[in-house]
Amino acid sequence: MSKVNVEAVKAASRGLRGSLPEEFANGDAFLTDEAKTLIKFHGSYQQEDRDERKGERGDRGEKYYQFMIRTRIPGGQMSAEQYLLHDALAGEFGNETLRITTRQAFQLHGIIKRDLPGTLRRLNGALITTLAACGDVVRNVMACPAPTNNAQQRAVQDFAEMLSTELLPRTNAYHQIWIDGKELIEEEAEPLYGKTYLPRKFKVAVAIPGDNCVDVFTDDVGLVAIFDEAEPEKLLGFNVTAGGGMGTTHNNDETFARLGDLIGFVTPDQVIETVKAIVTIHRDFGDRTNRKHARLKYVLHEWGVEKFRAELASRVPFPIQTAQPMPPFHVQDHLGWTDQGDGCWALGVPIENGRIVDRGDFRLRTALRRVIETYRPGVRLTPQQNILLTDIAPEHRAAIDDLLAAHQVLKVETISGVRRNGLACPALPTCGLAIAESERALPGILDQIEAVLTDLGIPNEPITVRMTGCPNGCARPYVSEIAFVGRSLNKYMLYLGGNFVGTRLARPFLDLVPGDDLAVALRPLLTLFRDTRTPDESFGDFVERIGFDALREQVLIAYPAAKLPKAGRETSRAEVA
Ligand code: SF4
Numbered sequence: 001m002s003k004v005n006v007e008a009v010k011a012a013s014r015g016l017r018g019s020l021p022e023e024f025a026n027g028d029a030f031l032t033d034e035a036k037t038l039i040k041f042h043g044s045y046q047q048e049d050r051d052e053r054k055g056e057r058g059d060r061g062e063k064y065y066q067f068m069i070r071t072r073i074p075g076g077q078m079s080a081e082q083y084l085l086h087d088a089l090a091g092e093f094g095n096e097t098l099r100i101t102t103r104q105a106f107q108l109h110g111i112i113k114r115d116l117p118g119t120l121r122r123l124n125g126a127l128i129t130t131l132a133a134c135g136d137v138v139r140n141v142m143a144c145p146a147p148t149n150n151a152q153q154r155a156v157q158d159f160a161e162m163l164s165t166e167l168l169p170r171t172n173a174y175h176q177i178w179i180d181g182k183e184l185i186e187e188e189a190e191p192l193y194g195k196t197y198l199p200r201k202f203k204v205a206v207a208i209p210g211d212n213c214v215d216v217f218t219d220d221v222g223l224v225a226i227f228d229e230a231e232p233e234k235l236l237g238f239n240v241t242a243g244g245g246m247g248t249t250h251n252n253d254e255t256f257a258r259l260g261d262l263i264g265f266v267t268p269d270q271v272i273e274t275v276k277a278i279v280t281i282h283r284d285f286g287d288r289t290n291r292k293h294a295r296l297k298y299v300l301h302e303w304g305v306e307k308f309r310a311e312l313a314s315r316v317p318f319p320i321q322t323a324q325p326m327p328p329f330h331v332q333d334h335l336g337w338t339d340q341g342d343g344c345w346a347l348g349v350p351i352e353n354g355r356i357v358d359r360g361d362f363r364l365r366t367a368l369r370r371v372i373e374t375y376r377p378g379v380r381l382t383p384q385q386n387i388l389l390t391d392i393a394p395e396h397r398a399a400i401d402d403l404l405a406a407h408q409v410l411k412v413e414t415i416s417g418v419r420r421n422g423l424a425c426p427a428l429p430t431c432g433l434a435i436a437e438s439e440r441a442l443p444g445i446l447d448q449i450e451a452v453l454t455d456l457g458i459p460n461e462p463i464t465v466r467m468t469g470c471p472n473g474c475a476r477p478y479v480s481e482i483a484f485v486g487r488s489l490n491k492y493m494l495y496l497g498g499n500f501v502g503t504r505l506a507r508p509f510l511d512l513v514p515g516d517d518l519a520v521a522l523r524p525l526l527t528l529f530r531d532t533r534t535p536d537e538s539f540g541d542f543v544e545r546i547g548f549d550a551l552r553e554q555v556l557i558a559y560p561a562a563k564l565p566k567a568g569r570e571t572s573r574a575e576v577a
Helices: 006-011 033-041 050-054 080-092 113-125 151-166 173-180 268-285 296-303 305-315 364-375 394-406 442-455 515-532 539-546 548-558
Strands: 044-048 065-070 098-100 106-111 204-207 221-227 235-242 261-266 336-339 345-349 378-381 387-392 422-424 465-468 482-488 491-496 507-514
Touching (some): 044 050, 065 113, 080 098, 080 106, 080 113, 080 364, 080 378, 113 173, 151 221, 151 268, 221 268, 235 268, 261 268, 261 305, 268 296, 268 305, 296 305, 345 394, 387 394, 422 442, 442 515, 482 507, 482 515, 491 515, 515 548, 539 548
Antiparallel strands (some): 065 106, 098 106, 221 235, 235 261, 336 345, 345 387, 491 507
16 A cells, blocks of 8 residues: 555656655665655566565564566567576576566566666666556557567567557656766656656557467457458558456455457557557546556446547547457467477477576576577567577577476476466565465465376366466456465465456456365366366366356365355456457
C-alpha cells in the first residue's frame, strides 16, 4: 500500500524528476516514498531482501535495501553484445542472476543504491533503456518472438519496436539524471501522457495470426496482425483488442481479471494513432482515486464495448472497421532447434521460471555466456520466460549442444509437459507485495505433479501451470489451465479452467490450499482426466466440460480438507468468442 498520493507526486515531479537527483547524491541506502514512486518510471523498484529479516540484520531492525532494474526490450529482441552487458552487470552489481520476465524483458536484482546510476549509464551506452519499463505508462511492448525468418514475423517484430518508441514518455529527465546530468531548463511537454501520466500501468502486445504466445487478451491493448490470404507477406492491418488485465485483490469484488474485447480493425497507417487514442482514453477516464480500480479494463467493464468504440471513434480521424476473421489460436514456445528458413538455425533454451543462474553443477548462466560470446547469435526473450538464440550457422549446432550439455543445461526433450509450460513470478524474497512463495516453490510443486502424472501413465501431458505470490497476476495465472495464487504464507487459491491458448479465464476452484497439498488436490482431477477425456482434449477444456461441481465432488472424496472459495466477482466466467 503506497503511503504517498501518487497522483500528487507525478503532478509535482517536473517530468519525473522530483528529488531523484538529490536523493541519488546523498549517502542513504534507500529513497523517500516520493522518490520510490518516481524511480519506477525510470525502470527500477526499491526492494528489500525479505530473507534478511530473519538474520542478524533483521534482529537489529535494519532492512537490506536493494533495487531491481528492469530493461525495456521491445519484443524481447537484443544483440549478443546487449545480452552480454546484462550478464556482466548482473555479476558486477546484481545478485549474479538474470531474470527473464513474462513480458520479454530482463530484471537485474540486488543492485544497491550507489551502483544504480552507473548501471543505468552502462545500459544506455549499449542502447538499452529502462525508461518506462515500470510506472504509470505504457510498458515494454511484447511481440511474438518466433525465430522463423519470414515476412510476417519480421513485420510484427519491427512494428513492436516502432510502437514501443512511439509510446515512450518524452521527458528528458532520464537523460538528465542518469546520463548527462545537465540542468533542467524548461519542463518538456508530454503530449501523450500529460503531467500526471496514466492512472496505472498500461500493457501492449502484438501477436501474429494464430499464435497467442503473447497472451494478447490479457493486455490493455492487444494487436493481432492480419495478412492478405492471397499474398501472405502483405500486412493488411491489425485487429485491436482492449481492456484485458490480470491483477485482482483478494476479497475485493471490485477487482477482477478480464480478457480484452475485440474492438475492430485498423490499417497499418492507422494503428499507432489508434493505440495512442486508447492510451488517452485510459489517461482521461481511468480511475485516479483508487489505484486498485485504475486499469483500462474497468473502463471497458463499466462502459461496455459500444460506448468505448464510440469514444475511440471520436478521437481518431478514420473509421474503426469491423474486426477481420482470425484463424484459431495455438501457442508455440520455439524450444529446441528451429530451421529459420534462411540457411540459419535458432535454438530455444528452456529457462525454468526465467532465472538464468549458476547453481552447483548446473551452470546455465556460464553456458549461455560462453555460447553467446563464441557464436554471437541474436537473442530473443520469450513470453514464456525462455531464451531463443538465433542466426546460428548449421555447422555450429553440434558444438553448441555439447557446450550446453557440459554445463548440465537440460534439453527441452527431457523436460515434462507441465515444467515446459510452467511460469512463476519472482515473489519472495524481493517482491514487496508477495504474500507467498512462487519462483522458489514452483519447481518442487512441479516435482510432485510430475510424480502424479507419471503414476497415471501420462508423464508428458502438456498443461499450463502458473504461480504467483499474490493476486496481482504477474505470471498471467488467470488464463492458465492450472494456477496457484498466493493467499497467505504457504497457502494458495487454486484456479482451474483457463485454456492452453489463453482465450478463457480460469476461476477459483479451491481456497487456502497448503503448498504441499496442491498435487494431492489435483490427483483426483488428473485421474478423471486420464480416464474420461475425449480424444485430444486438453486438461483445461476437460475441466470446462465436466464442470466445477462434479470435479469438486471428486476432490472432496480424496482430499476432505479442501476448502471452497467464497462466491464473488472472481468467479465470473469469460471466454473469447
Ligand atoms: Fe510480486 Fe505479486 Fe507480481 Fe508476484 S504477482 S511479482 S508477488 S506483485
